[in-house]
Amino acid sequence: xxxxxxxxxxxxxxxxxxxxxxxxxxPKALVPVAGKPILSHxxxxxxxxxxxxxxxxxxxxxxxxxxxxxxxYPDLNTRFIVQEPREGIAHAVWSAxxxxxxxxxxxxxxxxxxxxxxxxxxxxxxxxxxxxxxxDDPRHFGVAELNxxxxxxxxxxxxLVPTSNxxxxxxYLIKEATMLMESIDYLISNNLRTxxxxxxxxxxxxxxxxxxxxxxxxxxNWYDCGSKENLLETNAILLKRYPPEPFCEHANPASNNxxxxxxxxxxxxxxxxxxxxxxxxxxxxxxxxxxxxxDCIIGSYSQLENAxxxxxxIGNDASLKGLSQSLNIGDNTEIDFSS
Numbered sequence: 001x002x003x004x005x006x007x008x009x010x011x012x013x014x015x016x017x018x019x020x021x022x023x024x025x026x027p028k029a030l031v032p033v034a035g036k037p038i039l040s041h042x043x044x045x046x047x048x049x050x051x052x053x054x055x056x057x058x059x060x061x062x063x064x065x066x067x068x069x070x071x072x073y074p075d076l077n078t079r080f081i082v083q084e085p086r087e088g089i090a091h092a093v094w095s096a097x098x099x100x101x102x103x104x105x106x107x108x109x110x111x112x113x114x115x116x117x118x119x120x121x122x123x124x125x126x127x128x129x130x131x132x133x134x135x136d137d138p139r140h141f142g143v144a145e146l147n148x149x150x151x152x153x154x155x156x157x158x159x160l161v162p163t164s165n166x167x168x169x170x171x172y173l174i175k176e177a178t179m180l181m182e183s184i185d186y187l188i189s190n191n192l193r194t195x196x197x198x199x200x201x202x203x204x205x206x207x208x209x210x211x212x213x214x215x216x217x218x219x220x221n222w223y224d225c226g227s228k229e230n231l232l233e234t235n236a237i238l239l240k241r242y243p244p245e246p247f248c249e250h251a252n253p254a255s256n257n258x259x260x261x262x263x264x265x266x267x268x269x270x271x272x273x274x275x276x277x278x279x280x281x282x283x284x285x286x287x288x289x290x291x292x293x294x295d296c297i298i299g300s301y302s303q304l305e306n307a308x309x310x311x312x313x314i315g316n317d318a319s320l321k322g323l324s325q326s327l328n329i330g331d332n333t334e335i336d337f338s339s
Contacts, residue, residue, distance in 0.1 A: 006123060007104050007177075008051050011092035012039065012111035013059025013083040026316070027061040029111045030068055031231065032297060034238035035264035035281050038225045039065070041114045041238075043073060049119035051107065053077045055099055057092040059084065088197030094184040106177045108200070110170035114234065116221035122173055129215040130204070131171035133222065141167035142201040144216065152214040157194045157201040168201065169222045176212055183207050228313055235297055236279035239264060266300065283316065291322070 012029040029039040043054070058065050058080050066080045083095045093108060100106065107123070109115075117131065130152065132144055139158060144166045147153040155168070174180050183203040186192070194202055208214055223234035239262035260277030266284035273290045276282075280293050283300030291307040298304070299316035306322035314320065 005053065005104050006051050006107060007053045007055060007100065008046055008107040008109055009055045009057065009093055009096050010039075010042065010109050010111045011057040011083070011089055012065055013057050013062065013086050013092055014112070027058075027065050028226070029065060031225065032281060032283060032299065033114075033225055033231055033235045034242070035266065037068070038114065039069070039111055040072065042109060042111065043069070043076075045115070045119060046107075046109070047073075047076075049123060051119075051123075055079045055081060055096045056111075057081050057083045057095055059086050088193075088199050090184045090187060090198040090200045090203045093200065093203075094181060094188060094198070097181040097185070100177045100181060102178050104177045106172075106174040106180065108172040108174065112225050113170045114223040114225065114238070115169070115171055115219055117171065117217070117219050122171075122217055125173055125215065125217065127213055127215050128175045128207075129173045129217050131169050131219040131222075132166045132216045133169050133219045134165050135167040136165070138162040138165050138167045141169070142199070144168060146216070150216070152204075152208060152216060155201040155205045155208070157199045166216075169219050171219065172200065172204075173217075176207065179207055179210075179212065180204075183210075231313060232279075232295055232297065232311055235281055236262075236295060239279055239281065260294075 012027060014028060030037045033041070054076055056065060056069065056078065059082060062080065062082060069076070069078060079099055081095050083092045089110070115131070122129070130144065135141065139160065139162055142155060142157050143159055143162050143164050144152050145154040145164045146166070180203060183206040184198065186206065187198050187202055192202065204214065223237065224230045225234055242262060242264065255271065256273045257271055258275045260275070262279060263277045264281045266282060268285045269282055269288070271288040274288050275292045277294065279295045280298070282288070282298045283302070285301045286298055287303045289305045291304050291309070294310045296309050296312045296314070298314045299318060301316055302314055302318040304314070304320050307320050308322060
């Protein structure tokens with residue numbers, strides 16, 4: 001029997017509207033979290049599992065994705081395919097059809113979600129399998145129903161009345177790669193859309209109807225980075241996984257800083273007279289003076305002065321100067337700057 005090759009398809013063509021204004025100038029997959037872009041977390045997890053054959057489906061600001069990956073990971077075997085028009089995840093995967101053969105096993109991983117899974121175990125599964133997690137409100141996900149043997153019997157995309165709380169969370173192992181492409185091609189050729197897009201759930205359901213046995217694997221934790229709130233929550237969770245790091249040259253008492261871990265500070269930052277943390281990531285070459293930051297992501301090459309920020313995301317090359325006061329307050333005085 002011919003040994004199959006593993007290829008990973010990562011769709012990163014979306015415009016990331018829920019993360020605006022940050023995605024006006026950079027693709028969502030390159031927004032930083034816990035010290036590196038979302039996409040780097042995904043790629044490095046896959047590399048640790050032994051995958052080096054990557055297909056990226058790009059679109060909006062795709063040149064920035066391509067430039068970042070080719071510079072950061074020069075040893076990967078990469079292809080970049082433009083999805084145009086953007087008509088759903090199935091359409092994105094179908095865009096890579098010329099790169100897929102019968103000898104390939106596919107791993108499809110959405111490019112805006114970080115997972116906690118044992119990828120090596122998943123790659124060793126004998127049949128096509130989908131990552132599932134029980135959620136409180138499955139109406140915003142693809143939903144899977146299982147038969148009595150534990151295999152998937154039905155898939156539906158964002159059902160108004162879900163019959164299961166098992167959500168598809170964006171990681172798919174597909175053994176029948178050519179058949180998947182044929183199923184998507186059938187949807188596109190017959191314009192079979194759900195909610196105006198071509199969805200992977202519909203293509204996978206067609207494969208099941210044609211007799212493909214499809215299993216599952218649990219995803220205990222996954223971190224959606226699609227909105228500011230989720231991004232900051234993911235940043236805090238991932239920062240806690242790192243051992244506390246020295247505050248580089250900023251630990252010098254002359255800098256007069258207070259650091260509350262966990263924090264991640266990139267190279268060549270200059271921080272003085274500030275309180276940093278907890279749950280703060282700061283990009284490289286950033287200057288911070290007389291500021292208080294908690295639960296924040298600060299981009300590279302930014303400058304903050306007299307800033308008090310909480311639950312904030314500041315992009316690259318940004319400049320923020322807050323209000324500085326010099327006061328001489330006598331007894332029995334009340335001052336309110338809140339209005």
